[in-house]
Amino acid sequence: xxxxxxxxxxxxxxxxxxxxxxxIRMGLRVRFLVPRPSGPAEGLGEVIVGDWKDPAVLRRFxxxxxxxxxESEWAPADxxxxxLPEGTSLWPKAETVRIxxxxxxxxxxxxxxxxxxxxxxxCTTLEEALAAAERFGYPVMLKRYRGSYDGYGNFTARSxxxxxxxxxxxxxxxxxxxxxxxxxxxxxxxxxxxxxxxxEVIYPVVYTKQEDxxxxxxxxxxxxxxxxxxxxxxxxxxxxxxxxxxxxxxVELFELADGRILINELAPRPHNTGxxxxxxxxxxxxxxHVRAVLDWPLGSxxxxxxxxxxxxxxxxxxxxxxxxxxxxxxxRVPGVAVHLYGKMQVRPGRKMGHxxxxxxxPEEVRRRAETAxxxxxxxx
Ligand code: ATP
Ligand code: MG
Numbered sequence: 001x002x003x004x005x006x007x008x009x010x011x012x013x014x015x016x017x018x019x020x021x022x023x024i025r026m027g028l029r030v031r032f033l034v035p036r037p038s039g040p041a042e043g044l045g046e047v048i049v050g051d052w053k054d055p056a057v058l059r060r061f062x063x064x065x066x067x068x069x070x071e072s073e074w075a076p077a078d079x080x081x082x083x084l085p086e087g088t089s090l091w092p093k094a095e096t097v098r099i100x101x102x103x104x105x106x107x108x109x110x111x112x113x114x115x116x117x118x119x120x121x122x123c124t125t126l127e128e129a130l131a132a133a134e135r136f137g138y139p140v141m142l143k144r145y146r147g148s149y150d151g152y153g154n155f156t157a158r159s160x161x162x163x164x165x166x167x168x169x170x171x172x173x174x175x176x177x178x179x180x181x182x183x184x185x186x187x188x189x190x191x192x193x194x195x196x197x198x199x200e201v202i203y204p205v206v207y208t209k210q211e212d213x214x215x216x217x218x219x220x221x222x223x224x225x226x227x228x229x230x231x232x233x234x235x236x237x238x239x240x241x242x243x244x245x246x247x248x249x250x251v252e253l254f255e256l257a258d259g260r261i262l263i264n265e266l267a268p269r270p271h272n273t274g275x276x277x278x279x280x281x282x283x284x285x286x287x288x289h290v291r292a293v294l295d296w297p298l299g300s301x302x303x304x305x306x307x308x309x310x311x312x313x314x315x316x317x318x319x320x321x322x323x324x325x326x327x328x329x330x331x332r333v334p335g336v337a338v339h340l341y342g343k344m345q346v347r348p349g350r351k352m353g354h355x356x357x358x359x360x361x362p363e364e365v366r367r368r369a370e371t372a373x374x375x376x377x378x379x380x
Contacts, residue, residue: 004028007290008061008068008088010075012038012047014341014351015270018278019071020044022286033061039344052076059083067091069247069293073101073268074147091196091246091293092268099243100268104145104177106243113242115235116262118182118254124175126167133163136180142166143177150349151213156181182262184254188222189273190236192249193288196295201288202237203281203301205229208252208273214349215272217370218310219362220280220303228259235261243268248289250274272312272351277301279337279356280308305358309366311373313353315346315380322346323379330372335359338372346380 004027009016012034020030021044030045032038033052041047050057058080062068067089070077081094100106104122111117121132122145133140142163144153155166170176187210191203207222208215222229236251243249243266250271252264274285283291283299291298322343330338340353353376357369 005067005294006031006065007293008033008065009041009071010052010061010068010077010080011071012041013071014040014343014353016041016071017044017341018275018284018286018339019069019270019289022284023290026287026290028290031061031065033058037344039342042342053079055079055083059085062088062090067293069269069289070097071269073097089196089293092249093244093246096243096245096249096268100266102145103143103148103265104174106266107177109242110239110263110266113238115239115242116260118262118264119180121178122175123178126164126171129163129167129176129178130160132178133157133160136178139181141179141181142170143179144170144172145174145177146172151210154213182254182264183256184262185257186222186224186255187264188224188232188253188255188261189218189271190232190251190253191271191274191277191285191301192236192240192245192251193285193292193298193301194240194246194249195292195298196246199292199298200237201298201301202233203274203277203285204303205232206273206276212349214312214314216312216314217366218273218276219366220276220308220310223362224255225259228255228261231259231261235263239263239266247292248274248285272354275339275354276308276310276356278339280304280310280358306360307362307365308356308358309362309369310354310356311366311369312351313340313355313373313377313380315348315350315352316377317380318345318347320345322352324376325379326376330355330375333357333368333372333375336368336372338376340376352377352380 017040077094077097123129157163204221250267359365
């Protein structure tokens with residue numbers, strides 16, 4: 001009979017996979033609940049495929065787990081919470097997930113905490129949206145409250161006509177969030193790990209480069225003014241406290257030309273901008289997520305080397321065949337770590353894996369990571 005703790009993970013994508021790998025390394029066991037068969041969770045522990053909105057299925061899944069966590073803000077933490085078996089904790093709390101899941105509510109909570117955000121308005125009608133855009137000035141971002149990722153669900157409107165088009169495409173019963181354009185010079189991100197007993201560590205401020213609204217590259221640390229980095233950390237920490245995030249909470253930020261920091265959005269889980277931590281830091285975001293939800297001591301978020309660069313491997317076509325012809329060649333690039341997520345299908349833009357390189361010269365490190373990622377992605 002094995003008595004090591006069993007950690008339950010709601011969801012079976014790459015974030016669940018890498019969380020499980022960190023847990024397994026520390027001798028823990030993992031159990032996934034996924035709504036449909038998942039490549040990334042395959043072979044890492046017990047995988048329950050079932051209707052994860054069904055309280056009975058959720059309860060059975062959680063039975064025997066001292067802790068259950070989520071790998072996605074869409075995981076049904078709120079359905080699980082009321083039926084949690086005795087002796088099982090859920091971290092982050094369902095309430096944290098509920099706040100973050102709804103972009104309107106998330107903004108209101110952060111604004112009430114006095115945190116810096118682009119101006120925003122929760123608009124239920126097109127007329128309200130046009131009036132808000134008039135107040136903010138064009139361009140504005142239209143955002144669905146729920147269900148967006150990688151920029152799906154967002155629309156940049158540069159004129160009232162464009163706003164009408166975007167509204168017709170995206171608006172749901174409760175309308176859309178209208179957000180002032182943030183004239184950023186850089187996008188940054190900060191990860192915070194927090195445990196239920198209040199221990200907290202903050203990862204370095206990273207630079208994140210988006211292409212087509214999707215994270216493409218992350219460089220740690222961001223090459224920014226130390227005062228700006230300090231402000232980014234202050235804002236991130238306060239934002240995570242405002243939503244009472246437990247485990248890893250990621251904070252996406254905009255840096256403006258005058259050094260001001262605005263919050264873009266939060267994620268109540270490990271994040272793409274933290275994959276570099278696996279090789280780049282003493283304790284990865286995934287390991288600290290596991291330690292935090294178990295209320296175990298947190299590890300150091302410090303960088304092991306001066307620079308780490310992570311580049312995503314994005315799919316380039318649609319197929320059920322994953323062609324890894326480029327992998328051996330990528331592995332010839334010195335000092336890169338290749339991560340592939342075991343997904344069963346490839347689609348254009350889909351995150352299939354990532355590459356991390358570390359070293360001391362940012363340009364050289366970035367070149368290695370990009371070369372290796374491209375060698376793999378060209379066949380995907
Ligand atoms: P993801 O899941 O990839 O984080 P998402 O679909 O939730 O993304 P957002 O984070 O809201 O979308 O926006 C995606 C990108 O669009 C941002 O990283 C940024 O590049 C751009 N963006 C979002 N809001 C604004 C804004 N107010 N001003 C300028 N650019 C913005
Ligand atoms: Mg985002």
